[in-house]
Amino acid sequence: xxxxxxxxxxxxxxxxxxxxxxxxxxxxxxxxxxxxxxxxxxxxxxxxxxxxxxxxxxxxxxxxxxxxxxxxxxxxxxxxxxxxxxxxxxxxxxxxxxxxxxxx
Numbered sequence: 001x002x003x004x005x006x007x008x009x010x011x012x013x014x015x016x017x018x019x020x021x022x023x024x025x026x027x028x029x030x031x032x033x034x035x036x037x038x039x040x041x042x043x044x045x046x047x048x049x050x051x052x053x054x055x056x057x058x059x060x061x062x063x064x065x066x067x068x069x070x071x072x073x074x075x076x077x078x079x080x081x082x083x084x085x086x087x088x089x090x091x092x093x094x095x096x097x098x099x100x101x102x103x104x
Contacts, residue, residue, distance in 0.1 A: 001021075001022045001023055001094075002022045003019060003020065003021045003022070003086060003088065003096050003097070003098040004019070004020045005017060005018070005084060005086055005098045005099070005100040006018045006019075006020075006100075007084065007100060007102055009104070010074060012076065013076070014074055014075055014076035014077070014078065015074070015075050015076075015078040015102060016072060016074050017049060017072065017073040017074075017075060017078075017084055017086070018070065018071075019047075019049075019071050019072075019073075019086045019098070020068065020069075020070050021044060021047075021068065021069050021070075021071070021088055021096070023042075023044055023067065023068060023069065023088075023090065024042055024067055025042070025043045025044065025063070025065055025066060025067045025068070025069065026039045026040065026041055026042040026043060026063075027063040027064070028040060028041030028063060041063055041091060042090065042091065042092055043061070043062065043063045043065065043090060043091055044065065044089070044090045045061060045062070045089055045090055045091050046058070046059070046060055046061070046088065046089045047059040047061065047071060047086065047087070047088045048086070048087050048088075049073050049084070049085070050083075050084070050085040050086075050087075051075060051077075051078055051082055051083070051084055052083055053083070053085075056073075056075060057073050059071065078102050079102060080102055080104055081101065081102065082102040083100075083101055083102075084099065084100050084101075084102060085097060085098070086098050086099075
């Protein structure tokens with residue numbers, strides 16, 4: 001699994017943070033194509049976005065989110081040199097983070 005962050009300028013002078021999180025996002029109701037057995041639930045439950053170490057957004061998700069979710073956040077006060085960090089946790093206590101520096 002991997003998480004990638006992209007930062008773009010917005011028309012209003014802020015920044016748009018786009019995060020792609022590679023994750024299977026199994027609901028627990030899907031069946032394996034070969035064995036026909038249920039695939040155990042495995043999905044992201046919580047996503048936190050930080051700007052310079054301060055939480056600016058927190059999202060709680062569930063099994064209904066598609067595989068490899070793409071989330072987008074708009075931050076009006078981010079400037080060049082600021083550090084953006086996105087962290088997610090899933091229902092199996094797995095976690096992953098990605099960081100990026102804001103640049104023009």
